[in-house]
Amino acid sequence: MPNDRLKSYLNLHLIVFIWGFTAILGALITVDxxxxxxxxxLLAALFLGFYNxxxxxSFRIPLFSLLKLSFVGLxxxxxxxxxxxxxHVSNVSITLSVFSLGAFLASLLEPLFYGRKVLWYEVxxxxxxxxxxxxxxxxxxxxxxxxxxxxxxxxxxxxxxLSNGKLILKHDSAVITFYEFLAGIFFISGYFLWKNKxxxxxxxxxxxxxxxxxxxxxxxxxxxxxxxxxxxxQLSPYTVMLTTNLEPVYGIVLAYFIIGEKEKMSALFYVGAxxxxxxxxxxxxxxxxxxxxxx
Numbered sequence: 586m587p588n589d590r591l592k593s594y595l596n597l598h599l600i601v602f603i604w605g606f607t608a609i610l611g612a613l614i615t616v617d618x619x620x621x622x623x624x625x626x627l628l629a630a631l632f633l634g635f636y637n638x639x640x641x642x643s644f645r646i647p648l649f650s651l652l653k654l655s656f657v658g659l660x661x662x663x664x665x666x667x668x669x670x671x672x673h674v675s676n677v678s679i680t681l682s683v684f685s686l687g688a689f690l691a692s693l694l695e696p697l698f699y700g701r702k703v704l705w706y707e708v709x710x711x712x713x714x715x716x717x718x719x720x721x722x723x724x725x726x727x728x729x730x731x732x733x734x735x736x737x738x739x740x741x742x743x744x745x746x747l748s749n750g751k752l753i754l755k756h757d758s759a760v761i762t763f764y765e766f767l768a769g770i771f772f773i774s775g776y777f778l779w780k781n782k783x784x785x786x787x788x789x790x791x792x793x794x795x796x797x798x799x800x801x802x803x804x805x806x807x808x809x810x811x812x813x814x815x816x817x818x819q820l821s822p823y824t825v826m827l828t829t830n831l832e833p834v835y836g837i838v839l840a841y842f843i844i845g846e847k848e849k850m851s852a853l854f855y856v857g858a859x860x861x862x863x864x865x866x867x868x869x870x871x872x873x874x875x876x877x878x879x880x
Contacts, residue, residue, distance in 0.1 A: 593819035605835030615730020618669035630766040645831030658768025660745040667738035677840040682831035683735035722859035758814040
């Protein structure tokens with residue numbers, strides 16, 4: 586694997602680890618899921634705005650591209666709202682386990698977005714992920730609502746990942762992320778105005794929640810999200826989605842040590858986790874060999 590691709594792949598794993606920690610923050614923050622996302626996108630947009638300004642990046646972008654970014658911003662906002670709500674009505678383990686379906690969905694949708702044929706091993710690996718997911722989850726009916734919200738969230742996540750895979754070819758990752766977050770704020774604010782949710786209680790956030798929101802919006806959002814878009818210059822959306830299947834592994838391990846017994850894992854989880862890790866490694870090996878054959 587060339588140095589640039591190797592750096593991108595290692596950076597992607599760091600990003601996925603951070604995303605696993607994001608689920609922990611979502612469980613610890615006490616405000617509603619949609620409020621979390623509003624503050625998250627607002628603070629992250631401010632961080633990215635300052636970053637783009639001081640690094641002298643141009644904010645100019647064609648109107649048609651801006652419309653595309655606005656739509657992706659809506660997908661991102663909904664993805665996060667469903668994600669955090671799934672955590673609140675179930676737990677971190679259930680929510681992150683359902684996210685393992687992302688690779689399989691990407692293997693089906695990526696050929697439609699990029700006009701390439703379906704690769705047999707991508708579908709196969711997706712099916713393996715589903716099998717590993719069934720081992721990990723050990724779902725009880727009490728978590729059914731959380732599973733549904735998590736499923737909708739990962740579908741939206743695949744769609745905006747595929748969309749960003751095209752947008753990054755023409756625009757800077759920090760700039761397009763900035764506009765996507767602004768669009769997300771716009772759509773959520775419109776919903777809040779309609780629901781008359783901007784009350785005094787809305788802005789009454791505890792110091793502990795402010796601290797967690799700051800970490801969530803800076804490290805877990807402004808940095809991680811921009812970096813995840815940037816690595817797509819070197820890695821395919823499918824590889825990105827498949828690698829994000831390590832998010833349940835990182836997230837549930839962190840949840841066990843931070844949250845406690847509520848997130849305690851069974852022996853079957855480790856079986857599923859090992860299967861996911863091996864699948865990620867095999868995907869990287871096969872893609873590398875495929876590129877060598879083409880050359």
